[in-house]
Amino acid sequence: MSGERVRVRLDIAYEGTEFSGWVVQPGRRTVQGELQAGLATVLRLPSVALMVAGRTDAGVHAVGQVAHADLPAQQWADVRTRLLHKLAGVLPADVQVSQIREAPADFDARFSALWRRYEYRISDSDVGADPLRRRQVLSTRRHLDDAAMAEAARALLGLHDFVGFCKWRAGGTTIRSLQEFSVARVGGEIVCTVQADAFCHSMVRSLVGALIAVGDGHRSVDWPASLLDLQRRCADIGVAPAHGLTLMAVGYPSADQFAARSAQTRVRREL
Amino acid sequence: MSGERVRVRLDIAYEGTEFSGWVVQPGRRTVQGELQAGLATVLRLPSVALMVAGRTDAGVHAVGQVAHADLPAQQWADVRTRLLHKLAGVLPADVQVSQIREAPADFDARFSALWRRYEYRISDSDVGADPLRRRQVLSTRRHLDDAAMAEAARALLGLHDFVGFCKWRAGGTTIRSLQEFSVARVGGEIVCTVQADAFCHSMVRSLVGALIAVGDGHRSVDWPASLLDLQRRCADIGVAPAHGLTLMAVGYPSADQFAARSAQTRVRREL
Numbered sequence: 001m002s003g004e005r006v007r008v009r010l011d012i013a014y015e016g017t018e019f020s021g022w023v024v025q026p027g028r029r030t031v032q033g034e035l036q037a038g039l040a041t042v043l044r045l046p047s048v049a050l051m052v053a054g055r056t057d058a059g060v061h062a063v064g065q066v067a068h069a070d071l072p073a074q075q076w077a078d079v080r081t082r083l084l085h086k087l088a089g090v091l092p093a094d095v096q097v098s099q100i101r102e103a104p105a106d107f108d109a110r111f112s113a114l115w116r117r118y119e120y121r122i123s124d125s126d127v128g129a130d131p132l133r134r135r136q137v138l139s140t141r142r143h144l145d146d147a148a149m150a151e152a153a154r155a156l157l158g159l160h161d162f163v164g165f166c167k168w169r170a171g172g173t174t175i176r177s178l179q180e181f182s183v184a185r186v187g188g189e190i191v192c193t194v195q196a197d198a199f200c201h202s203m204v205r206s207l208v209g210a211l212i213a214v215g216d217g218h219r220s221v222d223w224p225a226s227l228l229d230l231q232r233r234c235a236d237i238g239v240a241p242a243h244g245l246t247l248m249a250v251g252y253p254s255a256d257q258f259a260a261r262s263a264q265t266r267v268r269r270e271l
Numbered sequence: 272m273s274g275e276r277v278r279v280r281l282d283i284a285y286e287g288t289e290f291s292g293w294v295v296q297p298g299r300r301t302v303q304g305e306l307q308a309g310l311a312t313v314l315r316l317p318s319v320a321l322m323v324a325g326r327t328d329a330g331v332h333a334v335g336q337v338a339h340a341d342l343p344a345q346q347w348a349d350v351r352t353r354l355l356h357k358l359a360g361v362l363p364a365d366v367q368v369s370q371i372r373e374a375p376a377d378f379d380a381r382f383s384a385l386w387r388r389y390e391y392r393i394s395d396s397d398v399g400a401d402p403l404r405r406r407q408v409l410s411t412r413r414h415l416d417d418a419a420m421a422e423a424a425r426a427l428l429g430l431h432d433f434v435g436f437c438k439w440r441a442g443g444t445t446i447r448s449l450q451e452f453s454v455a456r457v458g459g460e461i462v463c464t465v466q467a468d469a470f471c472h473s474m475v476r477s478l479v480g481a482l483i484a485v486g487d488g489h490r491s492v493d494w495p496a497s498l499l500d501l502q503r504r505c506a507d508i509g510v511a512p513a514h515g516l517t518l519m520a521v522g523y524p525s526a527d528q529f530a531a532r533s534a535q536t537r538v539r540r541e542l
């Protein structure tokens with residue numbers, strides 16, 4: 001297969017419960033694996049490669065995941081109006097593509113992104129989480145002081161080296177710009193909203209784990225911010241379980257900024 | 272075990288996916304079975320018997336189920352302030368008791384009830400239901416005419432013999448008072464709300480099945496109401512799948528009316 005290719009953007013939702021995360025792994029059921037297989041079937045191609053904005057871990061959900069793929073122009077033209085419907089016919093019920101549209105060639109789901117936003121949901125009711133929401137909500141059954149958690153979260157905002165909150169991975173930086181970190185009680189659940197330019201591995205769940213330690217009184221309000229001084233990962237932070245976490249949205253600049261943003265991101269990641 | 276007993280009311284929520292319905296059945300995992308076993312453990316009793324407002328089928332969910340039990344006064348007094356918390360510690364995550372409180376001796380979860388309200392949720396998006404809500408929402412992937420469904424639903428309101436919509440069961444009447452049957456599009460889902468004094472077996476799912484046939488154009492708007500003239504169950508109605516259905520609430524009169532309502536209900540059921 002050769003010839004002209006078209007870059008497309010996919011908007012994706014999934015329940016992470018029965019997936020071993022996003023990234024394809026041999027012998028495992030993954031979101032990327034199911035989507036690439038579904039696209040190859042519908043497009044009658046031997047394979048399709050997806051690049052994603054947020055490589056979520058096993059058990060993490062998404063309502064606003066974004067990926068891109070380069071498709072042969074002929075196949076795309078043949079099925080574009082029916083592709084979403086056909087894809088829904090072959091995908092399992094726990095993953096959904098809500099939109100597929102042509103994107104500029106310099107759109108990169110990962111490197112063009114300006115920010116990622118996640119929500120982490122916690123029930124601290126002593127009777128447990130709502131059974132109908134238990135796969136998306138962590139149940140602690142101990143009361144959490146959400147005001148203390150909100151104060152601790154505010155102290156983490158801004159540009160910092162989050163190495164204390166990150167699992168080590170070769171290469172790249174752990175300097176991140178935390179743009180939002182808020183804590184609110186909504187309908188019986190504590191919702192932690194976290195937005196940053198990007199996150200390193202396990203960073204969101206470590207940030208939330210540190211807040212939970214504040215909320216249940218094990219740590220002081222200023223403890224999480226004190227971890228910003230560390231030179232390596234903090235072993236005292238409990239990483240919050242995956243199932244409370246959902247990738248809500250990924251933000252991009254206007255189309256004329258895609259290439260510039262990608263170039264800037266790639267350079268920074270290699271610092 | 273003898274002596275004084277106390278009647279208690281339990282407010283219950285569950286996700287029906289992994290239950291073979293409410294009613295205890297040998298060798299099956301049921302909501303009643305799990306709750307009775309949990310209560311017996313926490314109260315250190317050989318057994319506890321629950322009477323329920325709505326005996327939901329396999330796969331049906333509840334957020335506002337109500338049951339009652341008669342507990343030995345001594346055990347109740349010993350644990351009443353800690354019972355909810357202890358119960359949450361032994362129950363599986365897909366069933367939750369949100370409240371347990373003492374009730375008058377003539378309160379009967381089933382026979383004192385004035386009405387039951389259910390919601391049935393349908394996604395007619397051609398990309399399928401939201402993956403995070405797929406266990407509570409039927410996905411049809413064909414567009415449904417919700418205005419036509421709403422009109423068909425209105426024509427069913429009032430006191431009728433719903434035998435055409437009921438699976439046959441020995442004894443009792445199929446005359447029911449349908450107090451509400453509305454259809455609304457809410458955030459990408461079609462929500463059918465049904466309230467009646469009581470429902471016979473499979474009645475809600477048959478009512479919704481008849482509406483879906485109207486919504487997808489297989490039947491005319493006046494077809495569901497025409498089935499009220501039948502003398503026996505209508506074989507042409509598709510019973511909607513269980514997983515879209517949730518018992519939302521059960522209504523009761525003020526406490527001084529419990530006994531009168533129970534007496535009235537028992538007489539009517541034996542007509």
